Amino acid sequence: MDQRTLLITLNGPDRPGVTSRLFSVLSGFPVTVSDIEQVVIRGRLTLGVLVAYAGGPSTGTGTTLGAMWTAVERVAEDLGMEVELSTGSQAKEQRRRGRLSVSVLGATLQPAAIAGIAGRIAAAGANIDRIERLAQWPVTCIELSVSGADPTSLRVELAAEAAAQEVDVAVQRTGLSRRAKRLIVMDVDSTLIQGEVIELLAAHAGCLDEVARVTEEAMRGELDFAESLRRRVTLLEGLPAEVLDHVRKEVVLTPGARTLVRTLKRLDYRFAIVSGGFTQITDGLVEELGIDYSAANMLEVIDGRLTGRVVGEVVDRPGKARALERFAREAGLPISQTVAIGDGANDLDMIAAAGLGIAFNAKPVVRQAADTAVNTPYLDSILYLLGISRDEVEAADAEDGALAAG
Numbered sequence: 052m053d054q055r056t057l058l059i060t061l062n063g064p065d066r067p068g069v070t071s072r073l074f075s076v077l078s079g080f081p082v083t084v085s086d087i088e089q090v091v092i093r094g095r096l097t098l099g100v101l102v103a104y105a106g107g108p109s110t111g112t113g114t115t116l117g118a119m120w121t122a123v124e125r126v127a128e129d130l131g132m133e134v135e136l137s138t139g140s141q142a143k144e145q146r147r148r149g150r151l152s153v154s155v156l157g158a159t160l161q162p163a164a165i166a167g168i169a170g171r172i173a174a175a176g177a178n179i180d181r182i183e184r185l186a187q188w189p190v191t192c193i194e195l196s197v198s199g200a201d202p203t204s205l206r207v208e209l210a211a212e213a214a215a216q217e218v219d220v221a222v223q224r225t226g227l228s229r230r231a232k233r234l235i236v237m238d239v240d241s242t243l244i245q246g247e248v249i250e251l252l253a254a255h256a257g258c259l260d261e262v263a264r265v266t267e268e269a270m271r272g273e274l275d276f277a278e279s280l281r282r283r284v285t286l287l288e289g290l291p292a293e294v295l296d297h298v299r300k301e302v303v304l305t306p307g308a309r310t311l312v313r314t315l316k317r318l319d320y321r322f323a324i325v326s327g328g329f330t331q332i333t334d335g336l337v338e339e340l341g342i343d344y345s346a347a348n349m350l351e352v353i354d355g356r357l358t359g360r361v362v363g364e365v366v367d368r369p370g371k372a373r374a375l376e377r378f379a380r381e382a383g384l385p386i387s388q389t390v391a392i393g394d395g396a397n398d399l400d401m402i403a404a405a406g407l408g409i410a411f412n413a414k415p416v417v418r419q420a421a422d423t424a425v426n427t428p429y430l431d432s433i434l435y436l437l438g439i440s441r442d443e444v445e446a447a448d449a450e451d452g453a454l455a456a457g
Contacts, residue, residue: 055138056085057116058101059123063132065096072130076122077102080115088181096132150180150225151202153195153209154436156427157218160191164216168195171208175200186441189306190427194438196225206422221423221436223407232406232437234382235315236375238393239326239333239347242411243430244302248328249283251298258286272396272416276327276367284350288359292352295331302332307431312340314434314444317451321382325374327366327397344381346374372400392433393417409433 061073070089077084082102089098104115120136127134155168172179177200186192197205206222213220240247253262262283269279312322323344326333333347348366351358364370371393379389391398391405394413402408402421410421411430418424425432434444 054103054105056101056103057082057119058099058135058137060100060135060137061096061098061127061130061132062135063096063127063130065091065094066130069096069098069130069132072126073098073100073123076126077119079122080119081105082119090183151177151197151200151205152221152223152225152438153197153205154185154192154221154223154423155195155213155218156186156190156192156220156425156432156435157216158190158427160193160218161216164218165193167212167216168209168218168220171212172197172200172205175205175208177205185435185439186432188441189429190432192432192435192441194435219423219425219427219432221425223422223436232388232390233319234321234323234379234384234389236323236325236378236389236391236401236405238371238395238398238411239324239336240328241394242392243305243308243324243336245305246303248298248302248332249287251301252287252290252294253283255294255297256287256290262286269397270395270414272399272414276397277365280327280348280361280365280367284357284361285359287350287357290357292355292357295350299332299335302336305428305430307429309340310431310444311433312342314431314439314447316341317447318439321378321384323374323378325366325371325378325401327371329361344374344378346370346377368397368400371398372404375401375404390433390437407436409436 059073061069077100082104084100085103086101087099089096123134153168153172155164157164169179177197179195180198181196183194184192185194202222202224209220209222237243247266250259250263250266253259265274265279265283268274269276315322321343324333324336324342325345326347328347330347330349333345336342337345346366349362351360351362366374375389375391376386379386386404387406389405390407390409391401392409392411393402394411394417396414396416399417399420402410402417408421410417410424411433412426412428413421413424423436425436
């Protein structure tokens with residue numbers, strides 16, 4: 052017997068009881084529920100219900116559909132809503148394979164940006180099945196559920212459109228692989244915090260310009276990190292150790308850093324930092340933010356002064372990737388369940404190794420290599436790439452505040 056479907060769509064002012072009224076009517080007919088989607092925008096409700104029923108000449112389908120249509124129209128009229136009806140076959144209603152999540156972020160989202168992104172998706176032969184807003188401030192983020200596209204080629208197409216429209220776009224596979232990300236490994240300088248610690252130290256030593264020049268060369272990938280670190284640290288020789296205390300107080304977290312860490316820890320994520328900077332600074336961040344794992348270089352101090360050397364193995368580009376692998380083992384997680392976030396060339400190996408690599412306000416070489424790039428100044432924008440909305444974050448913060456007050 053042919054299996055047929057009927058799509059019922061209600062549009063109109065939102066009010067309590069719309070869903071219950073519609074399904075109470077449908078319960079009187081020989082149909083089963085195949086799918087439901089509902090969205091409310093500015094007090095306007097769109098409710099779509101897909102029901103299945105047995106078709107065929109001997110089933111009295113026409114009479115059944117006519118009676119059901121009349122009953123649904125009566126409910127819609129009573130609620131002051133519009134109703135649409137369309138029929139199809141169960142085979143045609145099967146959702147296409149290859150479902151992806153496309154996140155679009157921007158300080159503002161212009162219609163041209165949405166048109167460009169949607170146009171590229173359509174040109175790839177894919178379909179937008181659903182659109183949802185994840186955040187309205189301090190950046191706007193919408194998430195599109197897309198089916199029927201190859202993730203690699205679509206990522207390339209949308210990256211080009213994102214650059215033209217000056218927005219950020221992330222393409223990820225949906226399903227268990229996205230939900231399974233449980234360990235965040237983050238660079239520190241110019242990622243978790245604003246600026247570079249070694250430049251703060253250099254300002255006290257009177258060699259800021261020279262250190263900044265070497266730092267920039269290393270970040271662009273023009274100079275081996277270990278060599279650049281040695282050259283910069285040498286310039287700090289003789290600096291009093293108490294300067295480290297002053298620099299700790301000068302460190303400023305990137306906007307949204309506390310929200311990012313707090314929210315992910317609330318969801319039982321593990322959080323790690325890995326830095327080409329120095330333990331004398333990162334240890335304070337670990338304690339302040341409740342970070343689970345950390346790796347950084349250690350400045351050598353003898354007789355109360357910096358010697359211009361580091362102690363032990365240098366945490367460089369391959370060292371960061373090794374740290375990510377070590378943190379994953381300690382957390383009992385596969386590499387596929389990790390997220391790496393960084394901005395410079397020395398982050399490239401860990402970004403490549405992680406299940407999801409994110410370039411945050413990064414140099415071009417890093418943006419090109421990462422799975423996705425975020426160019427907003429707010430670190431908590433990364434939450435949206437993990438499918439966490441601003442409303443959910445604020446609701447959890449409000450609940451925690453109420454518990455603390457109580």
